[in-house]
Amino acid sequence: MLETRSISRRFGRTLALDRVDFQARPGEIHALIGENGAGKSTLVSIIAGRLAADSGQVLLDGAALRAGVSAAALRRARIAAVYQSPMLFERMTWEENLALGGFGAGASPRELDAVAARARQIAAASGFDLPPPRALVADCSVAERVRLEIVRALSFEPRVLILDEPTSLLAPAELKIFLDALGRLRAAGRIVVLVTHKLAEALAVADRITVMRRGRVVATMPAADTGEAELARLMIGALPGAPARPPRDPDPAAAPALALAGVTLVREGRRVLDEISLTVRPGEIVGLAGVDGNGQAELVEAIAGAVKLDSGGIAPAPGGASVAVIPQHRDRDGLVLEMTLWENLLLAAPLRARLAPRGFIASRAARRFCAGLLDRFAIRAAAGSACAAGALSGGNRQRLGVARALAGAPRVIVAHDICRGLDLGAAAQVRRGLAEFAAAGGAVLLISTDLDELLECCGRLLVIVRGRVREAPAADRDPERLGLLMAGAAA
């Protein structure tokens, strides 16, 4: 049995885990659910020894485990984990990646062949295929990567297998194969801990479910004894804010506010953006659905003007003030964490023009302007506008990004995954901001992997698969049909 006793862990001023007791039994799939930021990932990182707890213990079959990873310690403890973002080495072959796992092999051709043979056995037992010999991970699809990670984790012959939201990257069709494979692992007597925020998935596959909220375990119960409504209530604690207003139909005669024609981008010989043409008219929110890694990030970079296109055109020309972009990775691409909040506003060209006339920064005006935005968008910052962006919580950082985009008074907003990592209340607030912007005549391109979000917020829906974009027919406006399109099925 896997057990944690009174685990606590603090990050800065946030108590991420508060005396967490958790138990998972052999031969069960145990789902760990909770909203983003509830502490799930922190807990499994501590169980896997990747993170040290401030206090408390992890026990496997009654024996305490020591934090801190060495290959030997991992193998002794027989705990393996598949993390949220794939932990693969892009520029190595998949065999080399696996050799670094429990196969204990070097990288000579002979050893790699042996690794491949054993890996194919493990994969076959779980019911899936592996890439062709010596393929680079960089060339593997997202689904292939998730499989590689699982095979690598299984190569440790673990007693405990931890899966930290691996399914967020999978298309629905892939998901089924994956969930079947989990069933087989349970049958082999393993302890499987599945971290997820998708209730349906947890209910479908798990034997027992533990719900976390704000760093605490709020309930553990058999999956058979509960339902989505109860789980949602346990997860959220309180009802979320009012839903975003439904989108209005835009004026079909209006000239597009954003138009892409034949946009193509080639990276390392692959067409990551392949002849993309789309338009967004004033007053409409167009949704772009797709499994992560199908060109969305590059599309946003192209619209922002951060990359040079190989062919095609974007109107208005990238880099202008009329299009505001909210990138997917707000910390990596959207903010300068070491700079103050008001300085982060200056990153946006229209605000720079307003707050730094003739090239000199009017810092007092900028602070005042920033303080106004903080107020208007309910961004909580301890030290006000002079506080460093890095000192904000994730939700507040996201709201800052949205506030900055709106404050520049653009005609178009391109928003990529802006609700990932937000709790439901914060997400509703962010969506409401976009809806109001569209209602006032703004054009929005909302890119997301979350179909529910797109169906709720958007008018027209587009689907992106391997760098190609096409319109989802109105008849396909349900998650299942969209899922098939996202997986690459013909329309």
Added chain:
Amino acid sequence: MSRRLAAALRPAAAIGCALAAMAIALALLGASPLAVAADLADGAFGNWIAFTDTLARATPLVFCGLAVAVAFHGALWNIGADGQLVVGALAAGALGPALAGAPHTLAIVAIIGAGGLAGALWGGLAGWLRARRNVNEVISTIMLNFIAAQLLSWAVHGPLMEPSGAFPASRKIAAAARLHLYFAPTRLNLAMLFAVALAAVCELGLFRTVPGFELRALGRNRRASAFFGLPIARLTVGAMALSGALAGCGGAVQISAITHRLYETISPGWGYEAIAVALVARLSPLGVVPAALLFGALDNGSQAMQRADGVPAQLVYVVQALVIIVMLAFDAAAGGGWRELLEGGAPDRPDATAETCDA
């Protein structure tokens, strides 16, 4: 204790640690640390001449320290302030003799301008290589240091050699191009004031203008800067050229105020020492001035120390190195500050304890 105060005290603590380590090393070498320190202080501040000499020695360090600070703000690791200073001095030394008869003010502007321009070209070349050819500026600036040294050697042995041909040095620059020594026999001159003014200009430029802001944003998060369409190539070339110009001015000022002619050994490694200066100043241009004074005093005092105690003057290199290392270590231990410059953004932690950016 407030975080800001702790950050402000770190440089002092770093220097304290480095000096303590040195004291131990000196004791092991058989010298009395206290006596050495006394001689060092006496050499740096013991009398009016010593004190003004310290000021004169600190002047090129201010110029180079500003050069390093400006470039580092953009995460451009300019290790080439030394070469940039040398080509600045070279341009000044080449132009200086030709300025005979020119009005004093014009001659001064011309000679310092020439130095700044040469330095800007030298630094800008490294910037251009980085921006357009993706050549690591660390390596290119180091290589350009060596090339500048050979260029200088060639100049003073060849075309610029003084007429008698007896010494590897250039002719003296015209009297009009010399910064006056108002307090002869001391070497006190206007250059230090000029350097302080430049520090103030750099401070304003970095923290109050759009290009300065863009450079700081680029240094702290290159990807976000690309996303928001900041002119990365232009900032890179511009910052490196400005950095080079500052160091180049330093070289020209040294010729104009102190040496009045070129020598092969015009720089004792100021460009490298400037890294320590800039770090102790926590990359603040205004902070560079006191930091440079400190290192200038160390340099000046070490000569007296060498005479009195027989401790080799190379000791100052060791002190510089230790100050840099201790300074880095302190910042790392404090978990923030400008370390993130290289990382391009801290990892997404629920509550990163980032402090306001004072570096």
Added chain:
Amino acid sequence: MLEAFAASTIAMATPLLLAALGELIVERAGVINIGIEGAMLAGAFAGVAVAHATGATLAGVAAAIGGGVAINAIFAFVAVNLAVNQVVAGTAIDLLAAGVTGMLYQRIYGATGRAFTVAPMRPIALGPLARLPLIGRALFDQSALVYLAFALVPAIAWTIGRSRFGLSLRAAGERPEAADALGLGVYRLRWIALLASGALSGLGGAYLTLAYADTFVEGISAGRGYVALAVVIVGRWNAWGVAAASLMFGAAIALQFVLQAAATAIPYQLFLALPYLLTVAVLALMGGQADAPSALGEPYIRA
């Protein structure tokens, strides 16, 4: 003359190759070590000082290794454990080595730098091979350090490309957080790489003082460590490429002796600047760091 050129090409390439192979290992583990110049200098001084004191060349070589390892251990602690900026820390290490070797040199051999020499490492002629025309002297009549340097090329190529250790090393240089999640121990790997590199840089320094100059002068490494950094880039982070690039730079340095003897009209400073000019030119022409390890130069902090 061609024979002499070939021989001095090999001689000039050897210290570069030793240092660059060390830097290659370090960079594949994700660390950029500007302090390599300091490690060479420390090795050069320690080697000659011990050889001079004991009269035993082998003791000198061992001391050179020790000197390089000691310098890199300081760098490893600061750059790996404290996760500070590697470029700035490396520069400090260079200053430190310059200061310490300069001080000790003056302390031991007097402020005037009284010249002292050691018995040079003897070339070892490999029988009839050494009598081959043109290349015989260059390739088969050299000191043991030369043979060692070139023998290390395939050994390091195999280690990085094929062995379990090399695979782990590359993992640490590509994505340290993932390597740590697999329990590979990024700090340990980077320490090993830096210590090995210290030994190789020390040997490179030893070559300068014990096999080439037979004495020490302040700053004898003369930027060779920095050129070695360029050699790794030009060699595309690959041991065979590094060997080829070392020979190219070695030839550029050797060229100065040939040209100096031939054409007196050209200022000798141009020849002295040639390796540095070549470095800038080659990097500018090749451009790019596309083949560099993904995590090169990024401090890694374990969660």
